[in-house]
Amino acid sequence: MTVHLSSPAPSRRGLPRHLFWPVGYAVAALLVFLLLFAKHRGYLSPAFSDFLQQWLSPSSIIEAVVWVICALGLNTVVGYAGLLDLGYVAFWAIGGYTAGWLMSEFFYQVNVHVLGSVPQARPGIHLSFWMVLAVGAALCALFGALIGAPTLRLRSDYLALVTLGFGEIIPQVFTNGENIGGFNLSNGTKGIVPVDPISVGGFRLGPFDLHWKYLIFVGLAVLIAWISLRLREGRLGRAWLAIREDEVAASAMGVPLMRVKLAAYAIGALAGGIGGVAFATHVNSVSPERFNFSISIILLAMVVLGGMGNVWGVILGALVLAWVNSTGLQQLGNALNDLTGRDINLPSYNYLIFGSVLVLMMLFRREGFLPESRTRLVLREHGREGISGEATLDYEAADDMATPGTGEDIRVVGEEPPDAGEDVREGRI
Amino acid sequence: MTQITHAETLRPPLRLQDIAFRVSAVLLLAAVTTWLVASLAASPVQFFSAALAGLSNGALYALIALGYTLVYGIIELINFAHGDLFMLGTLFSAYLLTVWLGQAASSAVAWVLVVVALLAAMAFCASLNVVIELVAYRKLRRAPRLAPLITAVGMSFILQNIGLKWNGSFPRQWPSLLPSEALTVGGVKIDYKIIIVFVVTIPLLLLMSWVVTRTRQGRAMRATAQDQDAARLMGIDVNRTISFTFALGGAMAGAAGVMYQQTVGSTKFDLGFQLGLIAFTAAVLGGIGNLTGAVVGGVLIGLIQGLNDGAAYGLGQKWSQSVVFGILILLLVFRPQGLLGTPSGDRG
Numbered sequence: 157m158t159v160h161l162s163s164p165a166p167s168r169r170g171l172p173r174h175l176f177w178p179v180g181y182a183v184a185a186l187l188v189f190l191l192l193f194a195k196h197r198g199y200l201s202p203a204f205s206d207f208l209q210q211w212l213s214p215s216s217i218i219e220a221v222v223w224v225i226c227a228l229g230l231n232t233v234v235g236y237a238g239l240l241d242l243g244y245v246a247f248w249a250i251g252g253y254t255a256g257w258l259m260s261e262f263f264y265q266v267n268v269h270v271l272g273s274v275p276q277a278r279p280g281i282h283l284s285f286w287m288v289l290a291v292g293a294a295l296c297a298l299f300g301a302l303i304g305a306p307t308l309r310l311r312s313d314y315l316a317l318v319t320l321g322f323g324e325i326i327p328q329v330f331t332n333g334e335n336i337g338g339f340n341l342s343n344g345t346k347g348i349v350p351v352d353p354i355s356v357g358g359f360r361l362g363p364f365d366l367h368w369k370y371l372i373f374v375g376l377a378v379l380i381a382w383i384s385l386r387l388r389e390g391r392l393g394r395a396w397l398a399i400r401e402d403e404v405a406a407s408a409m410g411v412p413l414m415r416v417k418l419a420a421y422a423i424g425a426l427a428g429g430i431g432g433v434a435f436a437t438h439v440n441s442v443s444p445e446r447f448n449f450s451i452s453i454i455l456l457a458m459v460v461l462g463g464m465g466n467v468w469g470v471i472l473g474a475l476v477l478a479w480v481n482s483t484g485l486q487q488l489g490n491a492l493n494d495l496t497g498r499d500i501n502l503p504s505y506n507y508l509i510f511g512s513v514l515v516l517m518m519l520f521r522r523e524g525f526l527p528e529s530r531t532r533l534v535l536r537e538h539g540r541e542g543i544s545g546e547a548t549l550d551y552e553a554a555d556d557m558a559t560p561g562t563g564e565d566i567r568v569v570g571e572e573p574p575d576a577g578e579d580v581r582e583g584r585i
Numbered sequence: 586m587t588q589i590t591h592a593e594t595l596r597p598p599l600r601l602q603d604i605a606f607r608v609s610a611v612l613l614l615a616a617v618t619t620w621l622v623a624s625l626a627a628s629p630v631q632f633f634s635a636a637l638a639g640l641s642n643g644a645l646y647a648l649i650a651l652g653y654t655l656v657y658g659i660i661e662l663i664n665f666a667h668g669d670l671f672m673l674g675t676l677f678s679a680y681l682l683t684v685w686l687g688q689a690a691s692s693a694v695a696w697v698l699v700v701v702a703l704l705a706a707m708a709f710c711a712s713l714n715v716v717i718e719l720v721a722y723r724k725l726r727r728a729p730r731l732a733p734l735i736t737a738v739g740m741s742f743i744l745q746n747i748g749l750k751w752n753g754s755f756p757r758q759w760p761s762l763l764p765s766e767a768l769t770v771g772g773v774k775i776d777y778k779i780i781i782v783f784v785v786t787i788p789l790l791l792l793m794s795w796v797v798t799r800t801r802q803g804r805a806m807r808a809t810a811q812d813q814d815a816a817r818l819m820g821i822d823v824n825r826t827i828s829f830t831f832a833l834g835g836a837m838a839g840a841a842g843v844m845y846q847q848t849v850g851s852t853k854f855d856l857g858f859q860l861g862l863i864a865f866t867a868a869v870l871g872g873i874g875n876l877t878g879a880v881v882g883g884v885l886i887g888l889i890q891g892l893n894d895g896a897a898y899g900l901g902q903k904w905s906q907s908v909v910f911g912i913l914i915l916l917l918v919f920r921p922q923g924l925l926g927t928p929s930g931d932r933g
Contacts, residue, residue, distance in 0.1 A: 240731055242738070263660035306918040313663050313734055317865065318917055321910030324862070328907045352811045449858065453738060460735060504754075514739025515721055 162544045177468035180489045185374050188217060192367035212479075214366040215438075220478035221373040227458040227474035229468065234456065235465035235528075236393060237420035238400030239308075240316040242452050246303075247296045247425045249330060249447040251432020254292035256348035256442035257403055258283045264478020273355035285354040285437060291455025292429040302420050304520025308417045320449075327447040347443030351436050363440075373434055377471075380427045384467050387423065396420055397465075397530065424518075450507070454481060457510045460517050463524025472526060477513075481506065597710045610919050620898060627897035633773045635899070639891015641779040641848065642882060644786040647883025648841035649864035651713075651793060651876065652834030658874035659810045659830045660726065665737040666717060666900055668861015669744035670835060674842020675852045676752050678702050679759040682846075688762055695762035699847060703785065706839035714835030717827050724822070741858065748854035756853040763847050778848045789840055796833065797876060806830055810874070859906065863890070865911040872923025881925060886912070 171179060192214050194200050200208070226248055233241045256262060259272075261280035272282030283291075307318045329336075334344030342348070354361045354372060361368055387393045395416045398406035407413050436442050454477060462473025489502025517524065601728040625632045640777045649671050656664045681702050682688050688695045721740050725733040805826045808816040817823050845860075846852060867886040871878025884908060893899040893908045900908060916923070 161709070234731075238731065240734060308919055309916055313661075313730065314869075314917055314921065316734060317663065317869070318914050320862070321866075325907045325910050328904070332903045450742075453742060456735065456738070504749065505746060507742045507749065511739040511742030511746065515736050515743070518728075518736040518739070519724055521720070522728070522732055567851050 181468070181471065189367060189371060189374075190258070192370055196364065196367050211483060213483065214370065215240055216479065216482040218366065218370050218373055218438055220434070220475050221370065221377050221576070222431050222438065223458065223478035224377045224471050224474040225373075225380050225431035225434065226428055227455050228377070228384050228468050229431065230455045231424075231459050231465065231467065231470045232384060232387070232396075232427070233420050233424035233473060234459050235463075235470065236388065236396040236400065236415060238396075239420060240313070241319045241421075241424065242316050242449075242456070243303075243319035243326075244424075244428055244455050245319070245449065245451040246323045246326035247300065247428025247445050248432040248435065248451065249326050249444070250296050250299055251292040251429035251434075252436040252447070253330060253342060253348070253432075254429065255288050255351055255433040255436035256342075257281065258288045258291060259285070259437070260348050260350065262348045271355075273352050275358045280324055282352055282415070285352075285433075289430055289433050291353070292433040293426045296425040296429030297422040300421040300423075300428075304421035305417050306521075308414055308421075318417040319455075320452075323449065323452055330447070333444075333445040342442075342444065343463055345444060347441055349441040349443075351440050351442065353440075354437050367436065373438075376430055376434060379466055380430065381391045381471065383423075388465075392416065392419055400465075411456045420534065450510075453514075454510055457513045459524075461513055461524060463526040463528060465530070466524070466526050466528035469524055469526030469528070473524070477510075480509070485509070606919075612639045613645055613915065613919075621892070624892065624896040624898045630772045632892070632896050635891045635895025636888060637773065637775060637891070638895060641782045641887070642891060643867075643884035643887020644782050644861040645669075645841045645845055645883075646860070646864045646867045646887050647790065647880040648786060648837045648844075649860065650867040650871070650879040650883045651837045653670040653861075653865050653868040654871075654873055654876060655806075655830050655834045657868070659806060659827060660722070660733075661730075662722065662733050662737060663865065664834075665734075665861070666721075666740035666744055667714075667834065667838060668859075668864065669741050669748065669857035670710050670714055670717075671838040671842050671845075671860060671864075672748050672852070672854065672857030673713065673744060673751075674706050674839040675846040675856065676748060677709050678706045678843040678846040679852060680751075680756075681705060682762060683759055689760045691762050691764050699762050699843070701857075703840055703843045707836040708839070710839030710842065711835040714831040714838070718828060723827075727728050741861075745854050745858065747918040748857070752852060752854055754854065755881075756851045758851050759846055761847050776817060782844050782848060785840065789837065793833065793837065794876060802826070802829055855907040863909050864908075866909055866916075869913060869923055870916055872925040875923065875925050878923055878925035882923070885924075 163221050191208070195205055195208060195214065198205075226244065229247070230241060230244050233239050233244075261278060263281050264279040267279050268281045268283070269276050270287065271281070271284035273285070274282050303319065303322045307315055310318070330342040331345060333342035334340050334346075354369065356368075356372070388397075391421075395406065395411045398409065398411055399413060399416060403413065451573060455474075458474040458477045459470050460473075461477060462471070463469030468553075485503040485506055489500060492502065493499055596836055651666065652667045653664060656662055656667070672715070682695075682698060686698055688698055719742055721736050725736060761778070763781055764777045767774045769775070797806060805816070805821045806829065808819065808821055809823050809826045809830075813823050816826070863886060864883065866882075867882035868879045870885060871880070871882030873879075889912065890905055890909060894902045894905055
C-alpha cells in the first residue's frame, strides 16, 4: 500500500489528502479512548471486556503510546538527518531516572514539594509531572548535544558505534549506581519505587484511571508529532534532509553541518526524555534492567518499518511493533498452540522477528511501508535510473555470464562512471 | 610585511580550541600513566596476574577484531553480526566436544579432539559468515551506507536468537578439556590455559598475515579493498574475493570461539554482542582496516580490561564495559584514525 502524501489527487473519501492521516489517527485515538472509558465504567459486556484485556489491554495501549513518542524522537535523528543512533535507550533511561529522582521518596534526606501529587508530609523530592517532563526533556537534550558534539565530525558509521557505546554506558551507570563515591545515584538493580502518580491541577490520577493517563500520553505524542511535522517543513528540517541526501552538497550550499546535526541529536533526545518520564509514571517505577540494547533496536525497527522520515508511517510502525512486542506475540502464540495442539513459545523468537524485519526491509523495501515521498525518490528512483541498482546488475551480469553486453547495458554503465555511484553512496542517508 | 603574512599562512596561529584539545589529551595520558604506576606499586603480583589474564583475553579480542577489520577494510561495513558469529562458535565448540563427543575431562584424547574442534569451528563459522554475506550484504553493496549497517544489526539479532534457542537464556558453564595446572613465576601464577591460548593464537595471526600479504588471493583482497571497480577490470572476481574475506574473518572468530569456550567456559546468547563491541573497539583502537592495528588494539584493550578488573586500583568488573566504551569514545574524539591508522580525508 503506497500513499503519495505529496500528490494533490483528491481522495476517495472526499477528504483532502494531507488530512487523511491526521484525521484517521485522531478518530482512532478517540475510539480507543471511548473504549477505555467504557471499559473503566463497566459498560462493556464481561466477555468483550475480557477479550480486550487479553488482546488490547489498556496498559499495553499506553505503553505503545510511549513507544510512539520515542520512535518519533529517533525518527528525527535517523529519518530526517540520516544519522544512525543505536543508543537511543540511553535517553529513555535518563528521562526515566529524572522522573525517579524528582517524583519519589528516593532522596529522602530532603523534603521538597512543588505542586506534587502526594501529601506534604512525605519526604523526598515531589515535583509536578509537568515540571518533570520539562526537566527530563531538557536534561536529555543536553546529553544529546554532549554526546553529539565531539563525534559529529566522524563518519556516520563511527557515529553509530559511539551512540551504541553511550547506550551501553548510561544503563551500566544506573545499574552500578548505588554507590558512586559513597553517593547513591540510582539505587542499583533495585531501581526506584514507587514513582508519584500524575496530577492535573488538583486532580490526582489513581491506578485505575488509565483512560485519563492514555489521554495525557496521547497529548504528549501529538505534541511531539506536531513538533516533528513543523520542523520538517521549516528551515531546520530542510537542512536535515539536505545533509541526509548529500552532506557535501549541503555544506557547499551553506548548511552549517555541525549545528544542524547537533540540533537533530538534541531534539531527538528531547522526545526520548519525555517518553522516559511518561513511561516511569506509567509503570510507577524505574529499574535499570529494562534499558537494554534491544530497546534501541526495536525503536530502529519501528522507524524502518514505518518509513524513515515519514511521521505517520513511524507512528504506525511504532504502534504495530509495540503491540506485537507486548501482547501480539504472546496471544498469537497461544492461539496458534491452541489451534495446532503444539507448544511453541512464540515470544522467545522476538529477536528473530525484529532482526528479520530489519534485514528484509533493507533488502526488499528500503523506504518502509509508508514511505515519505521524498525518501522513496532518493532510495528507489535513482536506482532505476542506473546510478546504483541497475549499474550493479550490469556489472554482475558482465561478471557472471561474460556475455558481450547489449548496447543498452553498455550505455548505462558508460553514462554513469562507477565513481559517481560511489560518491553518491557516501552522502546518502 | 609580506614576509609576515607568508609565515602566518605557513603556520596558522593555535586557536584556543586546539590548545584546550591538546592539553586535555596530555592530561588524559598523564592520568592513565599515574593510575598504572600507582596500581603497580600497590601490589606488583596482583598487577602482573591481572595483566596476564588481560593479555590472554586480548589475544582472543585480536582474533575477533581481525574479522571486523578485514570486512571493514574491504567493503566498509561494520559487521555487527561478527560478535554473534563468535558466540555461535563457542556454542558449536561446546556442543561438539561435550555433547556430541562426550568429553568432560582433560586427557590426551581430549587434547586431540580440541584441535579437531578448532578446525571444525573455524570451518563452521567461515561457512556461516559466507552465507550471511551472500544473503544479507551482497545485494546492498551499492546501497546507501545506512542500509547494510541496519541489515548487519538485524543479522546480529537473528544470530542471537539462534544462540538463545540453542543454549537457553541463562549462562551455561562447560567443562574445559585443557590442563588446569599452572606454573608459578616469581609469585605470579600462570595457567597453562593462558599459554595454550598464545600457542594457538600467534600462529593463526602469522598465517593470516601471510595469506593477506604473500598469496595471490591476498593480493586480490587488497586490490578489492582499494578499488572494487579497478580490481574487477584487472580480472579479479570481486564477489569471490569478498566471500573469501568473510570466510577468513569467520574462521578467526571460530578459533576465538573454541579458545574462549575452553578457557572461560561460560557461554550465553548475548556474549557475542558484548565481546563483539569490545573487539570492534580494539579494531578502531588499532586503526580500522589495518591488520597489525587490530592485533595491537586487541592486546591493548585486553590489557586495559584485565587491569581494570584485577589490578589494585581498578574499578572492578562491573565497570568493564563502561571503561572500554569510554576508551572508544575518547579515542574517536582525539584520534579517530586509531593508533596505527593513517588519517583519511573521509572523516567529514
